[in-house]
Amino acid sequence: MIKFFKIIALLEGISLLALFSNMLFIKPSNFDLYKSFLFPIGMSHGILFIAYIALAVLFKYENKYSFKTFFIISLASFIPFGTFYIEKKYLNKLQ
Template identity: 60%
Template sequence: MLKSFKYTALSEGVSFLVLLVNMLVIQPLNVDLYKLLLKPIGMAHGILFILYIVLAFLLKEDKKWNFKDLSVIILASFLPFGTFYIDAKYLK
């Protein structure tokens, strides 16, 4: 399950960054690419985010994370590059 969480964390982080670039760079250019990419990227990111949270709770007992660790792991999913930090610090 740890390997699945690692892949989910990295995928969620990448999808978050792609979504941010799509919203902050492509949208202001009024390119049709924005409209084309927003729904599928947003949907994928939403599913990966939910999966990340669920897997974090499932791994809590196995990895013996305390409340502080779990809180940091969950809060990191709200920050750009946060899941990459979690991968480096908690998932070794």
């Protein structure tokens, strides 16, 4: 299960960066291309975000994390490159 959480954390971080890249780099230059990429990137990011938070809740109870640790892991999904940090700091300790 830890391997699955690490994969979801990695994919969630990549999808957040793809969403920001679409918004920052493609939108100013080509609005039609931006609109065509927005739905698939946004939908995949939404699904991965929900999976990441659900797995964080499961890991909180499975590994008896404190609320502070759970809050940090959950907050990392809102910050660019945050899930990569969580993978290195918290998830590698569990293996």
